[in-house]
Amino acid sequence: MTAIRLIALLAGLAAPLAAQNDGGRGGDRLAGHVPPATLPALDSIVEDAARAGLPTEPLIQKALEGGAKGVAPDRLVAAVGASAAQLRSASALLRSAGESRPNDPAEVTAVAVALSRGVSPQQVARLGAALPGEPTGPALHAVADLVGHGFAEDSSVDLVIAGAQLGLRGLRFLDVAAAAVQELQRGSSHAAALAHVRAVLPHVPAPPRPAPAAVSRARRVQPSQRP
Amino acid sequence: MTHIDPQVHRVLDGELPAAALTAAQREQLEALQRAARTLAAVPPSSVAHRVMAEVRRTPVAPASLGTRLLQWLGERHAVTITFRPAWGLALAAALAAIAIIPSRGPGPALGEQEGIVQFVGRFPGARSVDVVGSFTDWQPGAVVLRDEDHDGIWRGTIVLPVGQHEYMFVVDGERWVTDPLAGRYVDDGFGRMNALLFVRPLTP
Numbered sequence: 001m002t003a004i005r006l007i008a009l010l011a012g013l014a015a016p017l018a019a020q021n022d023g024g025r026g027g028d029r030l031a032g033h034v035p036p037a038t039l040p041a042l043d044s045i046v047e048d049a050a051r052a053g054l055p056t057e058p059l060i061q062k063a064l065e066g067g068a069k070g071v072a073p074d075r076l077v078a079a080v081g082a083s084a085a086q087l088r089s090a091s092a093l094l095r096s097a098g099e100s101r102p103n104d105p106a107e108v109t110a111v112a113v114a115l116s117r118g119v120s121p122q123q124v125a126r127l128g129a130a131l132p133g134e135p136t137g138p139a140l141h142a143v144a145d146l147v148g149h150g151f152a153e154d155s156s157v158d159l160v161i162a163g164a165q166l167g168l169r170g171l172r173f174l175d176v177a178a179a180a181v182q183e184l185q186r187g188s189s190h191a192a193a194l195a196h197v198r199a200v201l202p203h204v205p206a207p208p209r210p211a212p213a214a215v216s217r218a219r220r221v222q223p224s225q226r227p
Numbered sequence: 228m229t230h231i232d233p234q235v236h237r238v239l240d241g242e243l244p245a246a247a248l249t250a251a252q253r254e255q256l257e258a259l260q261r262a263a264r265t266l267a268a269v270p271p272s273s274v275a276h277r278v279m280a281e282v283r284r285t286p287v288a289p290a291s292l293g294t295r296l297l298q299w300l301g302e303r304h305a306v307t308i309t310f311r312p313a314w315g316l317a318l319a320a321a322l323a324a325i326a327i328i329p330s331r332g333p334g335p336a337l338g339e340q341e342g343i344v345q346f347v348g349r350f351p352g353a354r355s356v357d358v359v360g361s362f363t364d365w366q367p368g369a370v371v372l373r374d375e376d377h378d379g380i381w382r383g384t385i386v387l388p389v390g391q392h393e394y395m396f397v398v399d400g401e402r403w404v405t406d407p408l409a410g411r412y413v414d415d416g417f418g419r420m421n422a423l424l425f426v427r428p429l430t431p
Contacts, residue, residue, distance in 0.1 A: 033366070061361050062416065065393075068365040069403055071417045079416035110391070113423075117413055137391065138425070145411060171427050207427075210343040210384075215429070218343050218384040220335050221362060221369050 029060055034067035034076060041077045045084050054087045055105035058112070086112040089121075097125040100133055110137025117144035123157045130161045138173045139164065145177035151190050159194055166202040179204040235259065340389045342426040346372060346396075348406065351379030353398045360394025360421070362387050367397050389428050393421040 030042060042063050046056050062083045066076035090111035095102035102108075111124055119140055127139050139160050146156035156177075163176045176197060183193035197204060210218075235256050237243040248256060290298070337343070346358050358370040372381035393413060396404040405412065409422030 029364075033364075061365065061393075065361075065365040065415065065421075066417060068359065068367070069415075069417055069419075075417065082416055106390075113391070113413055117423075141391075141411070141423070141425070148411075171425055174425060210345065210429070214345055214384050215335075215337075215343055218335055218386050220386045 030063050030067070033064050035073045038063075038073045038077050042080055045077075045080050049084050049087065052088065052091075053103040054084070054091055055109055057105070058087060058109050059083055083112070086116060090115060093121050093124055094128065097128040099128055106137065107135060110135065110140060113137075114140035114144055117141070118147055119144050120153060123153055126157050127160065130164055134169070138171045142173035142177040145174065146180060149181050149184060151180065151194065155190075155194055159198060162198055163201050163204075168202045168204075172202075172204070172206070175204045175206055176201070178207070231255070231259070335386055337386060337429050339428060341386050342389050342429050343384060344387050344424065344426055345384045346370070346382065346406070347408065348372065348381045348396050348404070349379055350374075350381055350396075350398050350404075353379075353381065355399055356381040357397040357400070358383065358385075358394055359397050359403075360424075361392050362394070367400065372396075387424075387426045389426050392424045392426065394424060395419070395421055 030039060034042065042059075046059050049056050049059055059080050062080045063076065066079055071079070087108055090108045091102055093115075094104075094107060094111060099107070114124065114137070115121070123143060124136070124140060127136050127143065131139060142160050143153065143156045146159070147153050159180065160173055160176060163173060168176065179200070180193045180197045183196050184190065188196060231239075232252050232255055234243065234248055235252050238245050238248060238252075238256055239259065245253065245256060348356055350356050353374075356372040356374075357367040358372065359365055359367050363369040370383060370385055372383040374381045393415075394406070395415075396406060398404055403419065405420045406422040409424065411423040411425075412420040413423050415421045
């Protein structure tokens with residue numbers, strides 16, 4: 001990899017991480033997008049989260065989302081507060097699981113979203129132990145996908161860990177879940193679907209790449225179009 | 228008109244030896260060969276000769292367009308050009324602009340941490356469909372779908388950073404709709420479900 005590519009990659013990784021935590025200065029971005037009466041409470045929640053070392057970007061996003069959806073002020077503040085509590089739980093869970101980066105913004109956010117999708121804290125800890133020092137977000141979402149289709153949580157985590165032991169990483173975990181769901185849709189039972197996917201691991205199909213025509217049509221979300 | 232046996236025809240064309248013919252076919256072959264010799268011996272004063280001589284005296288028909296074009300290109304022509312310096316400068320500026328401005332390639336150049344996402348939604352009768360999500364700070368207007376053939380299917384393809392994103396469709400600027408095709412959802416905390424999207428890098 002050339003030095004320029006390396007610098008670009010590091011810059012690309014650093015930018016979203018930096019965006020995860022703006023030191024509690026959420027008010028600047030929220031003004032004009034949320035009911036003015038909610039600003040003091042939202043600022044307070046964001047500042048508390050920043051002081052605790054939690055990522056603040058998810059909180060700002062939740063507030064912007066509530067403002068855009070026209071949610072009533074009290075409900076908006078409550079939802080942002082609930083998001084902060086979820087981030088706090090995720091961070092605590094990572095810390096208790098011995099995770100080396102319990103305040104990593106991306107990891108805390110991923111775990112918080114996985115918890116909100118119904119993955120239990122016990123299974124989060126199991127996956128964290130199976131993927132030490134690695135991002136667990138995609139693996140957690142793979143488990144959430146499987147559980148969402150009626151697979152037992154224990155068996156789902158077993159399958160994902162089996163994939164990890166055979167070298168699968170990152171978003172490929174989502175392909176494990178997709179393969180099991182596909183077997184289910186072909187008429188297999190849950191047990192048969194899991195057995196089939198386990199037998200073909202790690203060679204689960206990846207999603208098709210976008211066609212060149214689709215790539216050529218793609219538009220960038222222009223910064224000037226963003227608020 | 229006398230029908231010529233196909234086998235005889237092939238012998239006349241040199242495709243078969245005469246020995247391959249039956250006796251009757253050989254008779255027909257000989258008759259034809261005699262006729263050919265007779266025709267070859269027609270004296271110069273025959274009707275055919277006179278007609279051909281007349282044809283040769285007739286002026287040659289105009290050449291084809293391609294031939295005339297080639298002739299025109301090969302000949303010398305006197306050309307008069309009136310020149311205004313201002314037009315010359317304008318032409319030079321236009322050529323420079325074409326050389327400097329990058330032409331539209333096969334699509335946007337993607338970074339290593341970017342991927343392509345295709346959004347599709349069925350909204351018959353809708354006047355507008357936006358995709359609004361964490362990648363637009365939840366503000367509409369940045370990602371607008373199109374229904375170019377007016378079949379009610381709205382589509383759009385955009386470049387997004389690799390990773391996890393949440394979104395919803397906004398129909399006609401006011402109706403928030405969960406993408407029914409997303410397959411992966413998360414509670415939005417306001418009583419609805421956001422679609423959850425994972426963007427993969429285009430370059431593996």
